[in-house]
Amino acid sequence: MSETPLGAFLRARRRRLAPAEAGLSAVGRRRTPGLRREEVAVRAGISADYYARLEQGRQRVPTGQVLDGIAGALNLAAPERAYLHRLAEHQRQRTAAGPVTPAEEAPVLSAATLALLETLDAAPAFVTGPSFDLLAWNRPAGLLMAWPEQRPPHERNLLWQVFCCPYGDETPANRELEGSIGADLVAGLRAHHADRPGDRALEVLVRRLSAQSPAFAALWDRHRAGPPRQGRLHVRHPELDAEVLEYTVLALPEEGRHVFVCLAPPGSRARRVFRAALADPSTSARV
Incomplete structure (x- = not known):
């Protein structure tokens, strides 16, 4: 066998x-x-x-x-x-x-979830699906992630943000084998993988990330599994300078959906920039 x-x-x-x-x-x-x-x-x-x-x-x-x-x-x-x-x-x-073909995921978010995201408007907040695709985000989160709506669909993914985007390359602490946001996200993807045998889209995602990021491949091979947890996000961004943001994760009623909320330290430049993004009508959000 x-x-x-x-x-x-x-x-x-x-x-x-x-x-x-x-x-x-x-x-x-x-x-x-x-x-x-x-x-x-x-x-x-x-x-x-x-x-x-x-x-x-x-x-x-x-x-x-x-x-x-x-x-x-x-x-x-x-x-x-x-x-x-x-x-x-x-x-x-x-x-x-025999093999089971998984059902297609419904991309629609509930009105309650969207209302929650709009309420969390003073800090970067975004909703992810079971494979950590970015489903919705507020203006501060759009700034933090360099405006995901302007990029190809396969790049609108939190795993891609951590392991493959240019800013992610400058923050190796996010990809440590233990205790990093990258390690937790890979563990979450591995847990999701168990519930969707034969999911070709999920297999394509894993192959793409493994090919582009040795750090992802190493974490995937560790076979750790578990839900995403709160932690620290290391950020290097042209408008924020180097910052460390605490983040928390809220599980939503929809299966596999989570809200990530990032908290900038009081008095930090990041907090001022996020507030400015919220007040600027030229910045975009996807909610």
């Missing part, structure tokens, strides 16, 4: 877990990083052969109890434990009924 998303995830997380993190002694020479398959199997209470077949895509989907054992063996956090179960469920569905 060919490699499965479940097997790829298990292998990636096994290789990322250091023996010391699993309470094991790193005695002897190890040919590959992380734990051995046998060590994961012992910790999970299953046979080494069974676990090897799971990674290789040669084993039927295990029960929830076995998945929980494997999650504990790999020290998975709650979001990644849920992601593991979703991968298994989708693999079970594909085995039973």
Whole structure:
């Protein structure tokens, strides 16, 4: 059988877990990083052969109890434990009924969501879809992101902003392997990927970003999964100078939709520029 998303995830997380993190002694020479398959199997209470077949895509989907054992063996956090179960469920569905073509996403935002965005008019605020496409933004956010409405559709995406746009290239802190907005966005995309097997548009997005950004490719290969969280956005912009903006993320009732709100420090040049953009009728917004 060919490699499965479940097997790829298990292998990636096994290789990322250091023996010391699993309470094991790193005695002897190890040919590959992380734990051995046998060590994961012992910790999970299953046979080494069974676990090897799971990674290789040669084993039927295990029960929830076995998945929980494997999650504990790999020290998975709650979001990644849920992601593991979703991968298994989708693999079970594909085995039973064959590939499933995902439904098209409706781009329409609710009136309540648009009203919320208009209310958040003193700071950059924007709405993203499940693949972090930019669906709507206010004037300060338009300034911060160099007017997305003026660029090709595939560039109107928060991942592209962080990993591929010219300003993004000057802010490597946004693409660190741990604790960065880039790491969180890739984890969010990976989680979304589990729920949309066979989504060709999503596959094209991943290929495009991987080809243009080695940093994205490295984060994607880590197989971390989870929802986007609040954090810090490092900004280098000709009208803002170098700034660090705190941001928060609000989950919307529509599945996979989020509002990002960036907060400039009091008294900063960025806050003054954002207020000026709000008052300038020549600046644009998409709400």
